[in-house]
Every structure is written in structure tokens, then in C-alpha cells.
Amino acid sequence: MIQSDPDDLFDRPEVSVRPFEFDADVARVFPDMVRRSVPGYAELVGLSGLIARRVARSGTRCYDLGCSLGAVTRSILRQTGPDVVIVAVDNAPAMVDGLRVRLQDVPGADRVEAVCADIQAVAIEQASVVVLNLTLQFVPVTERLALLARIRGGLVPGGVLVLAEKMAVPDDRGGALLTALHEDFKRANGYSELAISRKRSALEQVLVPERIETHEQRIEDAGFAGHCRWFQSLNFVAWVAWT
Known part of the structure; x- marks a missing residue:
């Protein structure tokens, strides 16, 4: 289990x-933060x-863009072969730095190139797989299409x-329910009203979410041949798009 200090940054x-x-x-508390914040x-x-x-092929690369401490990186590492x-x-x-520490003594970790950029x-x-896990929302809106087109x-x-x-x-009414349930989720995971409010204020200054239809x-528009939604939990959604 990945160690983490408790997230008390907004209390x-x-x-x-x-x-x-x-x-x-944030790096110090991130595993606890994301577990308690993202259903x-x-x-x-x-x-x-x-x-x-299922998709990665021998001799190709998998990219984890906006990898944070590497939860997705390690998930891909466990599921792919030695030539990926x-x-x-x-x-x-x-x-x-935290990712590199967490890769120490992990079997096959020499397959991971950790890049600060x-x-x-x-x-x-x-690339056979490119992951943007809760990352695009931090990229300026006007630059998101160019990034997806370059990935494609x-x-x-x-x-x-x-x-x-x-x-x-x-x-x-549906949107209001999703928002309320997300805040209930954070309360149920021990966040105080003060922490919920202060973190919301901090994120609103840098995180710009968009509607499903816009994504x-x-x-x-980026040139993918097709896509499907494969995950949703409250107001968090994931797609897979293919060439």
C-alpha cells in the first residue's frame, strides 16, 4: 500500500x-487526498x-501524462510485458521525485522513464497507449485540442x-444532485466543511472542467476514429478513443 500523510492541507x-x-x-498527502476526493x-x-x-504492443510506448505519483504508471507496469x-x-x-521513490524495488521499474517536463x-x-488521468482539466482550454491532436x-x-x-x-436538477453527492462523498471521507470550501476555492483558480459533449x-476534432465512455462515478467520467 502506498504510504501517505493524512490530507489536512485545507483545514x-x-x-x-x-x-x-x-x-x-500536496505530494506528501496526495494518495490520501485523491482517495478521499475522487469517487x-x-x-x-x-x-x-x-x-x-489489452492494447499495448511489444516495442511500443505507454505514456502517463500528468502522472503525479504514478498510480496509473504502476498499474500499466503490472499489466504490460517487458518490451513495453x-x-x-x-x-x-x-x-x-515521489514517483521515483515509489518505483524503487518494483519489479520491472527499469521500463519506466520518469520525466519532469x-x-x-x-x-x-x-505510442500504443496515452493516458490523461485528471490532467487535461489543468491545461488552458485553448490549448487542449492541439494536445489531443498531437497525441493522436x-x-x-x-x-x-x-x-x-x-x-x-x-x-x-441532475447536475445539482451530482455536485451535492460529490460533496457528501468528501464529507463521508472525513473532510470538514472548511476543507471542502477552501479546496474548492483553490481548485477553481486553476482547474477548468468542461461538459461531456465538449470533450x-x-x-x-482531434482526428480519432471513435470513442466510448467506459467509466463514470458521479461527476468523473473516462473515455477511451482509438485511431
Whole structure:
């Protein structure tokens, strides 16, 4: 089990709320934070590895873009063969350092290339799987299509993009229910009202969610041959798109 300090970062009223950043403090508590904040996260990670097991081919690469501490990277590592290279990319040094620590003594970890860089600057080459797990939402909206098109261009025939995002919900009764249930989920996992409010304020400054329809149109505009939704838990949705 991956060790994590408890997430108490937003329970400190004496600390001013600033834009959310994947710094050393967040890296220290990230496994606890994501488990308590994202419904279905463990299943999302595990199934991403199973998609890679089905699709990844010998001699190709799998990319985990915005890898954080590498949960998806390790899931892919467990499910793919020795001739598949995994490129794990994050622009936060604390996250990449944490990933490298977590790969120590992991069988086959020499197949993982941990890269500290902007995902928009990393070449996508000979890829059979590219994962964007809760990452695209931090990329400026005007730059998202170009990123997906570049990923599409780097995929081998039969390759796939695995995209998971927090959704902007409709302004209706259903959307209100999803939002309320997500906050209930965080309360049930021990977050205080103060922490929920302060983290929301911090994320709103950097995370821009979009509607399901917007994502699916962008996938088509990027040149993918098709796509399907394979996961949803409350307002978190994942697709697989293929060449």
C-alpha cells in the first residue's frame, strides 16, 4: 500500500487560500487526498492498467501524462510485458521525485522513464497507449485540442487515448444532485466543511472542467476514429478513443 500523510492541507484557517499547486505539501498527502476526493479512483486506475494490457504492443510506448505519483504508471507496469516502455511525465518536481521513490524495488521499474517536463512539450512517439488521468482539466482550454491532436499523431495504428476528467455538470436538477453527492462523498471521507470550501476555492483558480459533449466533440476534432465512455462515478467520467 502506498504510504501517505493524512490530507489536512485545507483545514488551516490561518493559511490564505492560493491557487492549487502540485507542490511538496500536496505530494506528501496526495494518495490520501485523491482517495478521499475522487469517487471510484481505485477502479479508474486499475481499469486503465487493464486497458493497457489489452492494447499495448511489444516495442511500443505507454505514456502517463500528468502522472503525479504514478498510480496509473504502476498499474500499466503490472499489466504490460517487458518490451513495453512506460513514459511517465509531470511538470511538478515533487511528484516526479515521489514517483521515483515509489518505483524503487518494483519489479520491472527499469521500463519506466520518469520525466519532469510540461506534457505539452514532450514528444509522443510510437505510442500504443496515452493516458490523461485528471490532467487535461489543468491545461488552458485553448490549448487542449492541439494536445489531443498531437497525441493522436503519435499513436500507432490500433493505439488508444485514455482520458479521465471531472465534468462540468448541467445547470439542472441532475447536475445539482451530482455536485451535492460529490460533496457528501468528501464529507463521508472525513473532510470538514472548511476543507471542502477552501479546496474548492483553490481548485477553481486553476482547474477548468468542461461538459461531456465538449470533450467528445474535441476527441472527434482531434482526428480519432471513435470513442466510448467506459467509466463514470458521479461527476468523473473516462473515455477511451482509438485511431
